[in-house]
Amino acid sequence: MSLDDETRAATLGDRVPQILIGLVLIAVAAIAYYVLTVGKGMGIETGSVLLVASLLLMVLTGLPLAVVTALIAILFTVGWFGPMGLPLVASRVYSFISEYVLVAVPMFVLMASILDRSGIARDLYNAMRVWAGGLRGGVAVQTLVAAIFLAAISGIIGGEIVLLGMIALPQMLRLGYDRQIAIGTVCAGGSLGTMIPPSIVLIVYGLTANVAIGDLFLATIVPGLMLALLYITYILVRCYLNPTAGPPAPAAEREMPLGQKLVQLKGVVIPVLVAVLVLGSIYGGIASVTEAACMGVVGVMAAAAVRRELSYAMLRDALAQTLNTCGMIIWIGIGASTLVGVYNLMGGTRFMQSAITGMGVEPIWIVIMMMAILLVLGLFMDWIGIALLTMPIFVPIITDLGYDPVWFGILFAINMQVSYITPPFGPAAFYLKSVAPPEISLADIFKSLWPFILLQLVALGTVLAFPQIALWLPGSSG
DSSP states (O other), X not given: XXXXXXXXXXXXXXXXXXXXXHHHHHHHHXXXXXXXXXXXXXXXXXXHHHHHHHHHHHHHTTOOHHHHHHHXXXXXXXHHHOGGGHXXXXXXXXXXXXXXXXXXXHHHHXXXXXXXXXXXXXXXXXXXXXXXXXXXXXXXXXXXXXXXXXXXHHXXXXXXXXXXXXXXXXXXXXXTOOHHHHHHHHHHHHGGGGTSSSOHHHHHHHHHHTOOHHHHHHXXXXXXXXXHHHHHHHHHHXXXXXXXXXXXOOHHHHTOOHHHHHHHXXXXXXXXXXXXXXXXXXXXXSSOHHHHHHHHXXXXXXXXXXXXXXXXXXXXXXXXXXXXXXXHHHHHHHHHHHHHXXXXXXXXXXXXXXXXXXXXXXXXXXHXXXXXXXXXXXXTSOHHHHHHHHHHHHHHHHHHTTOOHHHHHHHHHHXXXXXXXXXXXXXXXHHHHTTSOTTSOHHHHHHHHHHHHHHHHHHHHHHHHOTHHHHHHHHHHO
């Protein structure tokens, strides 16, 4: 091939994405023209197909999901109801941002941000690590235990994975752990934040599905611990069958005097107190979720102050991270709730309910179909958008079928945990890559996650087949 040919090929390769985006925009423009000219006359069946098609096409352009959903909502509002229907969009925005429970989200994010910037989490991990002893895979197991504690005092996933990637991954690699076990433990353990209360995923689900968040927190305890136990069992069995996969800690580290080990346990005290403060006040009926989140922020700030780690710079950075994270959540929520609200006014929710319930299959197959849809959406969409787009449609159907929406919420949380580590866009892999050693590639990370993805699917199937795993605690508390 000549130099000119190579140049033309490279130029064409650079232009291919632009050509595809151009074709996508032409298709979207054609849909927009049809919607604006035909309007309500197209019928809800055609309208539903065009709405979903325009959503998928616009996502391919790389525009933020908040912008995509808002634009499509405005398009279908004008096309279906005319320009005078635009106040409907404003009313949907107001109804979303005025939800009181939303205040809990920035509070839990701020808790996690302060936790990340203080030494509390590091001391917690060190306290767990000194008890590994001679157990094969012991450091990985205690990394998972530390991840459970971290999830119980923050509910945010990204920070946990970054933190464990900085302190636990180097430790396991130094001890000679199999790289896939070490990577999978960090990503899967850090993703337990979707399941262990106070989970932001469950807060958003409860807000969207109009389900008591306290019941969701109770319901997720057993499935969350069951999933963590599946991870631990896999690691122990793998290390038992292959002792080199997870060697024990060196004798010099595991033969620490008992008194010194007990001193190290002081790193557990603050996380336990914060978890008791937050979750105990919710389960004890002392405070609502929002109030408990505020108490948790006060508790973490007080702990950082006692440890002399609270500073203006740390608080400023924590608030900045909280603002960025919550800004994304709020904007996606505004766009998604607006789109779903407009679709509901078009009669779309009733149409979907009648279409799904009229399929003539057993109700459990409808639930399985919903789980499959969520798994597919999780491959290329953020969990926030998935929750706000699908739950207003799915949850009424689940209720009509006679299922408990609390149980469905736990299924949703497990499903979203799968999406966190599933290629090609699993965010857990990208979080870990940002702090992993340079020799660990993104392909290495995704390759390490498949056993843990299978374990998540096992947990999803187990809770699907045996709903009481999730429902017995809320039932006993009622």
